Amino acid sequence: MNIFTRINALLCQSRVLLEHTSVLTRVFSGPKVLNRHDSTNLASRPLIHRTSVYHILSKRCFSDVDAGRRNSTTSSDVLPAESQKPESDFNDNRHLSQRPAQTFTLDVLVSMLRQENAEEICVIKIPEHIKYAQYLIVVSGISPRHLRAMALYAVKVHKFLKEDHHFHVKIEGKAAEDWLCIDFGNMVVHFMLPETRDVYELEKLWTLRSYDEQLRRMPDEKLPEDFIFDLGDDKL
Amino acid sequence: MAMHLFSKSLLGLIVENSCLMQQKTFSLSAVAAAIQKMTRVRVVDNSTLGSTGYRRPPRVIHVYTKNGIGKVGDKVLLAIKGQKKAALIVGHKMPGKPMTPRFDSNNVVLLEENGNPTGTRIKVPLPTHLRKLEGDYSKVLAIANSFV
Numbered sequence: 001m002n003i004f005t006r007i008n009a010l011l012c013q014s015r016v017l018l019e020h021t022s023v024l025t026r027v028f029s030g031p032k033v034l035n036r037h038d039s040t041n042l043a044s045r046p047l048i049h050r051t052s053v054y055h056i057l058s059k060r061c062f063s064d065v066d067a068g069r070r071n072s073t074t075s076s077d078v079l080p081a082e083s084q085k086p087e088s089d090f091n092d093n094r095h096l097s098q099r100p101a102q103t104f105t106l107d108v109l110v111s112m113l114r115q116e117n118a119e120e121i122c123v124i125k126i127p128e129h130i131k132y133a134q135y136l137i138v139v140s141g142i143s144p145r146h147l148r149a150m151a152l153y154a155v156k157v158h159k160f161l162k163e164d165h166h167f168h169v170k171i172e173g174k175a176a177e178d179w180l181c182i183d184f185g186n187m188v189v190h191f192m193l194p195e196t197r198d199v200y201e202l203e204k205l206w207t208l209r210s211y212d213e214q215l216r217r218m219p220d221e222k223l224p225e226d227f228i229f230d231l232g233d234d235k236l
Numbered sequence: 237m238a239m240h241l242f243s244k245s246l247l248g249l250i251v252e253n254s255c256l257m258q259q260k261t262f263s264l265s266a267v268a269a270a271i272q273k274m275t276r277v278r279v280v281d282n283s284t285l286g287s288t289g290y291r292r293p294p295r296v297i298h299v300y301t302k303n304g305i306g307k308v309g310d311k312v313l314l315a316i317k318g319q320k321k322a323a324l325i326v327g328h329k330m331p332g333k334p335m336t337p338r339f340d341s342n343n344v345v346l347l348e349e350n351g352n353p354t355g356t357r358i359k360v361p362l363p364t365h366l367r368k369l370e371g372d373y374s375k376v377l378a379i380a381n382s383f384v
Contacts, residue, residue, distance in 0.1 A: 172375065190374075190378060
């Protein structure tokens with residue numbers, strides 16, 4: 001039962017740390033946890049990129065985003081000051097100097113969610129053998145309107161920061177008011193209300209995988225009474 | 237369990253059950269075209285509606301596509317226990333594209349009206365190409381245990 005105690009300890013720690021972002025990895029890849037924390041730590045990255053992102057993200061409306069960007073890029077030495085056009089130039093033929101200094105990574109997304117006052121951000125690294133995505137992020141919100149606003153803002157930031165090879169992103173679950181979902185290719189974000197989160201318990205499933213208690217509570221499948229073992233249909 | 241030989245034809249086959257099964261005769265047709273009206277499906281999530289025993293297996297009563305054929309990723313309307321329920325097809329017996337899995341049963345996941353899955357876990361493996369299809373499948377993929 002060593003694995004269970006360690007997983008439980010990890011979960012307890014992460015519950016405590018859920019205010020600030022925590023990354024749950026498999027127990028086997030223990031050393032990676034520290035790296036993750038370091039990379040999400042604000043102070044370790046060069047400050048220029050951080051401030052540029054925050055200047056972008058602190059403004060709310062679209063025109064203000066660009067105003068903020070122009071202001072911030074004057075401060076950075078990578079991009080020239082005045083030669084930028086406003087938001088009409090948003091396709092691939094942007095000049096290299098006009099491209100944003102960041103790509104849309106996990107750090108950008110998490111810092112954006114923190115800024116949006118998202119509660120209980122939980123980032124889970126999906127193991128390699130599950131060919132789904134790399135990271136699963138579960139986020140709670142205060143109200144359905146809050147969730148919707150966060151989702152729309154995430155899409156907006158993604159559109160702004162995406163590269164040519166990234167696809168456009170769709171918000172799934174717009175008909176539901178308590179669970180929205182965005183699939184960013186290598187990351188999947190779930191925006192849920194706390195009640196919905198307790199019902200589905202996605203973090204438990206994706207960290208514990210087959211040891212999850214809801215899966216264990218499911219009764220084993222039994223063959224129905226009128227089952228017929230049919231051999232002949234396979235034409236393979 | 238003693239296996240009886242049964243003859244197959246294109247129209248159907250009558251089955252003679254062993255003494256353990258009830259004396260019910262029904263016909264099975266060959267796999268015609270994935271999932272359509274009146275197909276019996278298997279509910280694979282842990283919702284109470286799908287798991288508790290039923291006298292009659294859940295049947296599809298409507299397929300929400302242009303033609304009435306449902307493949308993986310299509311929504312259908314089921315009749316379960318005297319009520320109508322929307323569901324999503326996650327696997328069928330009919331062979332699909334090359335390099336996509338084919339399942340031994342027609343699997344279906346129950347959905348609510350707002351698109352949320354009714355159950356909370358899915359034990360049965362789900363196909364990974366569901367992610368690339370057009371539609372809202374991330375929620376169903378999020379509660380899945382294994383992928384194929």
